[in-house]
Amino acid sequence: MKKIIGLLTSLIIVLGLVACGNDEATDSTGDTTDDTPTTAWDRISEEGTLVVGTSGTYRPVTYYNEENTLTGYDVEVIRAIGDYLELDVQFETMDFDGILPALRNEQIDIAANDFTITDERLEIFDFTEPYKYSYGSIIIRKEDYDNYEDANDLEGVPVALGSLTSNYARFAEEIGADGIAYDGGTEAILRDILNGNRDAYLNDRLVLAHTVEEFGEDALIVHDQVKYHATTSAIPTLKGNDELVEKLNEAINALREDGTLERLSVEFLGEDASEPVDSADVVEFDI
Numbered sequence: 001m002k003k004i005i006g007l008l009t010s011l012i013i014v015l016g017l018v019a020c021g022n023d024e025a026t027d028s029t030g031d032t033t034d035d036t037p038t039t040a041w042d043r044i045s046e047e048g049t050l051v052v053g054t055s056g057t058y059r060p061v062t063y064y065n066e067e068n069t070l071t072g073y074d075v076e077v078i079r080a081i082g083d084y085l086e087l088d089v090q091f092e093t094m095d096f097d098g099i100l101p102a103l104r105n106e107q108i109d110i111a112a113n114d115f116t117i118t119d120e121r122l123e124i125f126d127f128t129e130p131y132k133y134s135y136g137s138i139i140i141r142k143e144d145y146d147n148y149e150d151a152n153d154l155e156g157v158p159v160a161l162g163s164l165t166s167n168y169a170r171f172a173e174e175i176g177a178d179g180i181a182y183d184g185g186t187e188a189i190l191r192d193i194l195n196g197n198r199d200a201y202l203n204d205r206l207v208l209a210h211t212v213e214e215f216g217e218d219a220l221i222v223h224d225q226v227k228y229h230a231t232t233s234a235i236p237t238l239k240g241n242d243e244l245v246e247k248l249n250e251a252i253n254a255l256r257e258d259g260t261l262e263r264l265s266v267e268f269l270g271e272d273a274s275e276p277v278d279s280a281d282v283v284e285f286d287i
Contacts, residue, residue: 042243061075077255097164
């Protein structure tokens with residue numbers, strides 16, 4: 001009797017193991033198949049949605065317009081990429097300093113906030129081909145124009161920054177400027193420059209031109225001779241997502257060829273920034 005019970009017990013165990021091993025589906029030939037997505041692109045294409053991290057607070061790149069609709073150059077480029085790849089685009093807005101950590105933690109698929117390709121970022125992320133080319137400059141009081149011949153004259157100058165983790169903050173530190181980050185938006189920065197509390201605001205030249213125009217104060221200008229840190233903005237994703245990067249590059253190249261990048265750049269940035277700039281006079285530092 002004990003022997004029969006033992007045999008039955010063994011049979012039950014074996015059947016259980018077989019059942020557990022049959023979680024994978026079988027095709028018509030009897031071979032097992034696994035429908036679980038194996039890459040980021042497999043998952044995204046299967047779900048039909050691309051999840052994108054952006055701040056929504058960086059005009060004219062990513063911001064909310066008067067109708068409270070998220071828009072901007074990067075936002076509309078990503079929407080055009082989604083259309084090309086036949087994907088829905090879901091934007092997740094967050095603080096700028098939290099976007100890359102969210103990407104690293106796989107809370108989002110890609111990031112779109114004028115991210116520049118740097119050696120440090122390439123250690124963790126892969127980037128697409130660039131969709132925007134520019135360089136840094138400064139907003140100053142018009143009366144101080146002659147104080148600056150190039151970016152090297154920023155040494156020791158009290159400057160304003162949008163974030164302490166941006167490339168412009170790192171440049172300020174490298175050049176020896178006295179930088180302070182503001183979290184209250186550009187109006188507070190420009191008021192402090194007008195009042196003499198800060199002497200310059202560092203950022204991308206195209207963003208600065210839009211900021212000055214929107215602020216509407218004739219006493220402030222973008223210095224056209226201060227050029228530093230040529231930038232190539234691209235889309236970051238987690239390292240190793242080769243197929244996703246390949247699909248994004250395919251879309252970016254198609255949008256460049258059909259004129260979409262140029263059109264959106266002129267609309268939001270005021271000029272075509274989709275092609276490399278002449279960087280002969282741009283001061284570079286290893287940042």
